[in-house]
Amino acid sequence: MVPPPGIPDAVAEVNTGGSGEWFPAEQIRYYTNVFLVQDDKILLGYKKRGLGIHKYNGFGGKVEPNESTLDAAARELQEEAGITAPLEHVGVLLFVVPGDKWAHIDIFRAMEYSGTITESDEMRPEWFKTTNIPFDDMWDADRYWLPLLLSERHFSGRVDFEKQGDSFVLKKWWFGIHSSSKSQGASKST
Numbered sequence: 001m002v003p004p005p006g007i008p009d010a011v012a013e014v015n016t017g018g019s020g021e022w023f024p025a026e027q028i029r030y031y032t033n034v035f036l037v038q039d040d041k042i043l044l045g046y047k048k049r050g051l052g053i054h055k056y057n058g059f060g061g062k063v064e065p066n067e068s069t070l071d072a073a074a075r076e077l078q079e080e081a082g083i084t085a086p087l088e089h090v091g092v093l094l095f096v097v098p099g100d101k102w103a104h105i106d107i108f109r110a111m112e113y114s115g116t117i118t119e120s121d122e123m124r125p126e127w128f129k130t131t132n133i134p135f136d137d138m139w140d141a142d143r144y145w146l147p148l149l150l151s152e153r154h155f156s157g158r159v160d161f162e163k164q165g166d167s168f169v170l171k172k173w174w175f176g177i178h179s180s181s182k183s184q185g186a187s188k189s190t
């Protein structure tokens with residue numbers, strides 16, 4: 001199947017589903033999301049307030065005007081988890097809800113960090129085994145792309161959600177990997 005609107009043509013599909021038409025385009029708002037992965041563990045944050053409250057997620061948020069995406073990702077990681085880290089851009093996730101601006105989320109992976117992991121007003125950090133990620137307590141489509149991040153793929157994806165009361169219902173999704181496949185700096189000689 002061809003990639004949906006908003007996803008580059010060169011991305012090869014790995015997982016898609018749902019039904020109906022893709023929701024129409026709106027304006028775009030830019031966000032970041034950072035996942036720290038070390039050995040067989042991943043650091044997630046339990047969100048204490050705002051959109052996605054009570055879900056586990058990476059650390060991130062809105063890119064401010066006049067701020068680069070990378071600077072925004074580093075700032076949010078510091079604000080929400082108290083640490084700094086070398087960040088590698090590994091993916092883009094388009095989050096689409098009819099009638100709202102599209103969220104373009106740049107996803108980063110870190111393999112090391114400096115500082116002390118610290119709970120913030122927004123997030124309570126918690127380590128999980130990569131074999132035991134709490135997908136049932138995360139945004140519904142994360143189970144389809146987080147394994148791509150863990151296997152060091154570059155990916156792009158789109159998720160269309162419908163708002164029903166206070167909850168978001170996943171209607172359609174598409175994820176693909178870039179032909180360069182493994183992300184930079186990922187070659188390990190084992």
Ligand SMILES: Nc1[nH]c(=O)nc2c1ncn2[C@H]1C[C@H](O)[C@@H](COP(=O)(O)OP(=O)(O)OP(=O)(O)O)O1
Pocket residue numbers: 031032033050051052057058060061062095103105139140141142159
């Ligand atoms: N892991 C994830 N999976 C997903 O499918 N959508 C996600 C996601 N993380 C964030 N989103 C969506 C939800 C929301 O529309 C948007 C931004 O959510 P965030 O929780 O990152 O930002 P915040 O609204 O908390 O921003 P700040 O107030 O700047 O921290 O991206």
